[in-house]
Amino acid sequence: MANWLEAKVKRLIWWNEKLFSLVVTADIEPFTAGQYTKLALQIGDERVARAYSFVNPPSSKNLEFYLIKLDDGTLSAALARLEPGDSVQIAAKSHGFFTLDEVPSAEQLWMLSTGTAIGPFLSMLQEQQVWQQFQHLVLVHCVRHSQDLSYKEMILELQEQYPQLHYVPVVTRERDATPLTKRIPQLITSGELFTHVQLEASPDMAQFMICGNPDMVKETSQCLMDLGYNRNRRRSPGQITVEQYW
Incomplete structure (x- = not known):
């Protein structure tokens, strides 16, 4: 209770x-x-x-x-x-294991979100821990319409403060609203996401945190597993940490 x-x-x-x-x-x-x-x-x-x-x-x-x-x-x-x-x-009490303490340290942290699921990432990015734990941070926010890209001002201020932050807004239902327009799993499978950010990712240097609806989480996780990444568990650390957002 x-x-x-x-x-x-x-x-x-x-x-x-x-x-x-x-x-x-x-x-x-x-x-x-x-x-x-x-x-x-x-x-x-x-x-x-x-x-x-x-x-x-x-x-x-x-x-x-x-x-x-x-x-x-x-x-x-x-x-x-x-x-x-x-x-x-x-x-009074908060819960959840979608935290940086559960993620192994690495060179890169890829934060993949859709819609309101960007929230927990914004909380992490306003703390010092994330900047000490990773050299490169990529925040991907995928939405249907450009008016849904909330918190841009906060993110741009964080970018000014921390140049290692890469912000990747993705709008899927408006032509040419953003440089990338496909859903996150497609951007991973095609390699477009990595090319756009100009970072090469591999299991020995990258961690992925995925937050969104259950279908998005499942599909994105599978795309990463197809590329050789594994789910992150306490008994067997991997590179994929997930949160289903409803």
């Missing part, structure tokens, strides 16, 4: 008519970048709860979550109606 706390809404940031970020404050237990917690609201006579990853680094007092407002989403629609000063319930 989760230990629920009251969180106060600080602000909502709307990226477009569907995507928004919810910023709250609450005295939760310490967490690790890449982990998730649960948000909940009392809707009718039921507490409706869902898991959301942190966008903010653990050092931040503000807790930020990146959400999509779903037409049939009971909780997301209710969260989208919140205003500053309102309350939302938050689990």
Whole structure:
């Protein structure tokens, strides 16, 4: 059973008519970048709860979550109606193993995400650990439409601070919106992703973290395994660490 706390809404940031970020404050237990917690609201006579990853680094007092407002989403629609000063319930303890502590050190770290699943990577990139653990970092954010490329300003600021960060936005349903327009598995299989970033990847120098919907995670993992990479497990370290984002 989760230990629920009251969180106060600080602000909502709307990226477009569907995507928004919810910023709250609450005295939760310490967490690790890449982990998730649960948000909940009392809707009718039921507490409706869902898991959301942190966008903010653990050092931040503000807790930020990146959400999509779903037409049939009971909780997301209710969260989208919140205003500053309102309350939302938050689990005191965070969970998850999609963290840098679980990833072997390497020369390169490839962060592959779709949609709102970029959130945990943004949390990691705002911490010092990732810059000490890897020499090259590639953040791939694949979306359908260019208006879905949220957090670009933050990412560009990180690039200025850390030149070893390669940001690769990918828009799949608008012609010529970005240099790369295919889905992530296709970009890996064809080699276009590596050519675009001008990095040669191999199992002895690259780690991949994949965060997205289950089909994307499965397909991307298989493409990498076909190239000789292995799933990363505690008993047998590999190069592929995954998080399914619903």
